[in-house]
Amino acid sequence: MLLHVERLTKRFGGLLAVNDVTFSVEQGKINAIIGPNGAGKSTFFNLISGLYRPTSGTITFKGRDITRLPANERAKLGIARTFQTTHLFEQSTVIDNVIIGHRLRTSSNLFDAILRTKRHRREEQACKEKAMEVLDFVGLTHVADRMVANLSQEQKKRVAFALALATDPELVLLDEPAAGINPDETEGLEELIVKMVEGGLTVCLIEHKMSMIMKIADRIMVLNYGEKIAEGTPEEVRNNEAVIQAYLGGSAIA
Template sequence: MHKLQIEGLTKTFGGLTAVNNVAMHVDDNEIVGLIGPNGAGKTTLFNMITGLYTPTSGQLLYQEKDITGLKPDKITDIGIARTFQNIRLFPMMTALENVMIGLHTRTHSTMFDSILRTKRHRTEEKNNIQRAMEILEMVGLESKQDEYSKNLPYGEQRKLEIARAMASNPGILLLDEPAAGMNENETAELTGFIKGLKGLGMTVLVIEHDMRLVMSICERIYVLDYGSKIAEGVPKEIQSNPQVIEAYLGKGA
């Protein structure tokens, strides 16, 4: 059984076909890459998986259940979480508070509980703080728990966004260009961190332009060009694929 299965997914905007009849899958506890030149349709595909866009045609299956066209909150509820190309943290909240926001999708206290500070609310809040600290420790940010997110270095902000996505306890984590804007040292650290997610039992689908990172962490890779899938395979196969080389470097390559 595939964790995530995409069948004939297409998205058009007026006369433009951004994603064209794409089929792919991600298995449990696997790190899969999605690459391609700028404008290839990678983020559009992510936006359909996470409910921001409704597919024009095709089907999305998560653990064999049809999730095509579900809203983002429902997608999160069933176990799919993501990060974005542009960091979307709450700048005036601390690192701890940002992670706790991610935990709210798994809380059960009502507004009534919150206002009256019921025992259920107090217990859940205590548990959430403890869990948020555990997640911050996983990403190496436990010492920054009280820092406003806007004051963290860029690389740490990226890790905090991943931590917030992890807080919803997802079955699959979608990372949209996690190394964007990072320097060489930060990218190397991120590479080790993403590899470590597999050891935690997580399933990851990642969009990334840094080929060194992609080739070192991904077990399989899909390649899009002009919205269509042009290749799939293990890193060695992708590196030597003529269509992939042409898509990135042109026919002269």
Template sequence: MLLKTEALTKNFGGLTALNKVTFEIKEGEIVAIIGPNGAGKSTFFNLISGFYPSCSGRISFMGKDMTGTPTHEFACSGIGRTFQTTNLFTDSTVLDNLIIGYRSKTKMGMLDAIFNTKRARRDEGASREKAGEILEFIGLTEVKNQPVGNISQEAAKRLAIGLALVTEPRLLLLDEPAAGINHGETSELANLIQKIRQAGITVCLIEHKVQMVMNLADRIMVLNYGTKIAEGTPKDISNNDRVIEAYLGGAEHA
């Protein structure tokens, strides 16, 4: 088991955003989390990536108890993620964004950079090599020298995924990766997610585009008002009356 949560709970004041959610992610899967707005999906992501501390329950990753662990240790352990709002350095080039992203994996310090030490040169070379590898993987080589502010929204989505991939995660969390892009771009992004899985990286995504999820995911968890109301294969979920009532009947099927 790659990641497991047990009775994971998060309260904000008197509001229970997530209520005793138990869930498992197996290595090599693509799993999806769906549900209406306010269901607790992003809260769940924030808990399993260390951005929020849980109020109760347990998180384990690769057999290690991560409950209460600082945020940076989640990333160092092999959990990468994107966010609903794409946070990129818009004045820097596509390539430079990835180089900056990889530097978190290097040991170069400020003095190394100032004095251009051997370690600085070695780490700079490694950063450029890794950035080039990820650029090719996500299909953005042709725009590598363009400022991020000049590229399309779909390319920015790919770059955000690239920034998560450059940290070499075992588990990649994608928060609404297809939001704001059209049907054809959504299909291409789904192909990239499949490619990521084929590269040996497990993927968990939050997504409102139900048809994309049904075509892509091995398993789906459905949240509603912070509670898990269903879990199963896409076929199980699409035939679940409770899910249809809570979500699928009014969801976007693009």
């Protein structure tokens, strides 16, 4: 397995947002995390990406204990996450958004940038090439020079994907990729997620749209009130009694 989480707990005051969860992300698969509102999904993601420190428990990535590593160190090891599209620079072009995102994670320092050293120029060129490569991958080459403000919501989602992919990750954490887009557009994003896995990446995603999860996920973990209540294939999860109860009679996962 690529990532393993052992007895992970996150407490906010008296609230156990994530409670004693053990979970593995399988390499080369689409691993989904679902659960009703407030179940602890975002908190769990924030623990994996390094935004939050767990109250207890451990996180192992490629056999290495990363529990205490900050987010940027985890990114360097190959864990990338997408942010909401509201994090994009609306008044900048698509390519600039990807380049800026990439540059924030590359090594040349401010000193290099001001003096425009050779290393800085080399990195700049590499960032640009990388940006074009990932824009091609997500299908946005034709709008590379357009301002993000003029894109559709679905295209903005693709930019968010491109930002994550620019860091050459092994594990991509997708936070509600299909939120706020229509069913037709959802299909395009599903195809893109499948393409990422076919290209050798491992995906872990949170998503409310059950039709999408049931279609593309290989494995699903279900959280409820911070606890893992079920885990398995879409078929297993769909028929799990505890899951049906958690979703108020099962209408949400029908």
